[in-house]
Amino acid sequence: MIEVFHHGATSGVTGSCHELTLTPGMKKGSDPVGSDPNFTGTDPEPMGSDPNFTGSGSAGILIDCGLFQGEDEGRGASASDLAIDFPIDHIRALVVTHVHIDHVGRIPYLLAAGFDGPIICSEPSAIMLPEILEDALKIGFTRDRQLIERVLGLIRSRLVPVSYRQWHSVFSEDNCSLSVRLQRAGHILGSAYVECDARVGDSEERIVFSGDLGAPHAPLLPAPESPERADQLVIESTYGDKDHEDxxxxxxxxxxxxxxxxxxxxxxxxxxxxxxxxxxxxxxxxxxxxxxxxxxxxxxxxxxxxxxxxxxxxxxxxxxxxxxxxxxxxxxxxxxxxxxxxxxxxxxxxxxxxxxxxxxxxxxxxxxxxxxxxxxxxxxxxxxxxxxxxxxxxxxxxxxxxxxxxxxxxxxxxxxxxxxxxxxxxxxxxxxxxxxxxxxxxxxxxxxxxxxxxxxxxSAHAGQSDLVWFVQGIPQAPREIRVVHGDQEAKAALLAKLEELFPESKVLIPE
Incomplete structure (x- = not known):
């Protein structure tokens, strides 16, 4: 089973943190997971309906782990309690789309929770991530210089810089495999959207996480190009209800x-x-x-x-x-x-x-x-x-x-x-x-x-037309599109536009 969960950026524009998890085998009873959606077996709840259940054979990745800001504070995390409140034993890697604090600010807390996997990111992001986290640690974590250096040293040791357009294998185990590829997102230097090729048994899917997309014709950075394929797309909607000036x-x-x-x-x-x-x-x-x-x-x-x-x-x-x-x-x-x-x-x-x-x-x-x-x-x-x-x-x-x-x-x-x-x-x-x-x-x-x-x-964010253009550029419309990272009005406006343009796609706003 291939599933996407969201641990942030669902009630607003901050705290981005998404999970892609692959689960082979069975939960209980004798029916292979996913082969019969009506199968109940010993446990009437199919695997995946409970986001806190991962199963012993599950393996997954996180895409970003960011701070909540403004009114988003307290929605799963707060200024006084930023502990990671979801299971991570099965998480094999963290993939960073870019180094803005609302996408990376909870990484120290992820490490404190026991995450010991690699931090995959673009080559520019690998240079900038320790710099931005040093500032975040000084402001919201500790002033102890030795502790800060230990945390930064740990982060540097975990960094795995990956070139744009090159596939990187994350894991291959228990009849599951997952590879990721970073593509230029045009948001800030080093920003990327993430293509994930996931396989469970004979089932294969490509899931794309947009991160934050940049506006075309912005200074300094090339504009993002649409992915060649996306069975599922998780897309930001910061400006999903408006366009920018040219x-x-x-x-x-x-x-x-x-x-x-x-x-x-x-x-x-x-x-x-x-x-x-x-x-x-x-x-x-x-x-x-x-x-x-x-x-x-x-x-x-x-x-x-x-x-x-x-x-x-x-x-x-x-x-x-x-x-x-x-x-x-x-x-x-x-x-x-x-x-x-x-x-x-x-x-x-x-x-x-x-x-x-x-x-x-x-x-x-x-x-x-x-x-x-x-x-x-x-x-x-x-x-x-x-x-x-x-x-x-x-x-x-x-x-x-x-x-x-x-x-x-x-x-x-x-x-x-x-x-x-x-x-x-x-x-x-x-x-x-x-x-x-x-x-x-x-x-x-x-x-x-x-x-x-x-x-x-x-703004470094794409406007509504830019976001729509990004989806329209995918040769075959995604089976499912999830709209995240936006205020309610922005998400609703983008959802309505996508539903109008892609009636064959299931468009939803995750809870």
Whole structure:
């Protein structure tokens, strides 16, 4: 029997963790499992109807093991109790689709629960995974440096980097076998969707787990291509109810937001996801600086403290960009080091001598003291600046100090370029900011007078049309499609669209 269970990303967009389990033989009685769906034998419950029953002959894998965030906390895991609450004795390997924390953040707890198998991932992900988990361990697990190093050492020893497009055998035992293949997902560097070839006796199936899919034409990374086959498909639905702006439109919107904000000497604050969005945004800002060069930013408008706007000295060339996130800075360095995984457009820029992730106007802040000084200086000065600070949903990190200091000043702007989960300060700012409302940060209320923007095109997630395109590209429609990793509205919208387009497929939202 070949079965898929879900241990996260069913009630929201976080906590991704899925299980593929193969079970040969029999449960009880003499009827082979699955040969007669009406067989009851000694035990009236067929194997597989109870997700906690695995049987002595079962063998399986997990696809991702991520943290719950926002309102998803407490749904199978919480900030105070992140223990793995499902059987893992039969789990032979963990396959990581990508290194965002909602896909990998529970790995230390998986190890603590006794998982001793390999961690299979792409080659870039193998480089980045210890970095992202080190940060997660420091924030939510322990400050004990020796303990952190022991955990990271254990994780590094388990990593099995696998090249894209190459089949990797996970196990072959008890008349069962399972191989996996990683394909580019276009979400962040190293992201992959997972193809699984599963065999139990004479029964064979290909199950595909999408992980998080990227939007086509995003900077830096090649777009995902549809799988050649999928009998079962587990697909994300983060933006299952909407489409993003195209790249040209979002680039013009970004330019307009920067010009309008910088014209009055304010700070454009971008809550930064360390991996993906930060690097794409830097890429686009560098392209604006390259294109407009010595042109005045916001020409004809008041620039900085100059009351006439006639000072031509402030140009795109002099625009300062700050990364105030050591983790984002580190991943930007890793992105630069992994140029072979960039797309053709970005590679061509490098060949021409451009440095889209390392340009003259870019400043990195590392120390906490420098961070506090930057917050104080930018809050008091009229020096136009763009600051990318972690974390992306404003639930912690250095961005919180900037928000406390700057949300009350109408000169400033907050620009969201990624998904904001329900229950996070980022979602509240996005919802109540345009109404002149307030947000709670560290237990205190802060009025929102800064202008709030969202440029959805910079999300690393595919939009509804992109997700549908991914399914349509499969030569034969999947027998079953499971919609996960989305808010209820997004999942329902994508389910309705898929049911309309693929009437021969069983489309469902797992409980």
């Amino acid at each position: 790249r040209a439109t979002r680039r013009l919107r970004l330019k307009a937001i920067l010009e309008r904000a910088l014209a009055d000497g304010g700070t454009v604050l971008v809550p930064a996801f360390s991996i993906g969005r930060t690097q794409e945004l830097l890429y686009e800002i560098e392209s604006l600086i390259h294109e407009f060069g010595d042109s005045a930013v916001g020409a004809g408008m008041k620039l900085g403290s100059d009351p006439t706007g006639s000072d031509p000295s402030f140009t795109w060339d002099s625009l300062e960009i700050i990364i105030d996130s050591p983790l984002a800075a580190e991943f930007t360095r890793i992105y630069r080091d992994l140029k072979p995984f960039w797309d053709a457009e970005a590679t061509e820029l490098v060949r021409k001598g451009r440095h889209p992730l390392s340009f003259e106007q870019l400043t990195v802040i590392n120390s906490h003291e420098d961070h506090l000084n930057a917050v104080d200086y930018l809050a008091r000065s009229h020096r136009p600046c763009v600051v990318l600070a972690g974390s992306g949903m404003c639930a912690g990190g250095r961005v919180v100090n900037y928000l406390k200091a700057m949300l009350g000043d109408k000169r400033n702007d907050v620009l969201f370029v990624g998904y904001q989960a329900a229950g996070t300060p980022g979602r509240d700012i996005l919802t109540f900011g345009p109404r002149g409302g307030w947000v709670e940060l560290d237990g205190e209320r802060y009025d929102i007078r800064a202008r709030i923007h969202q440029v959805g095109g910079y």
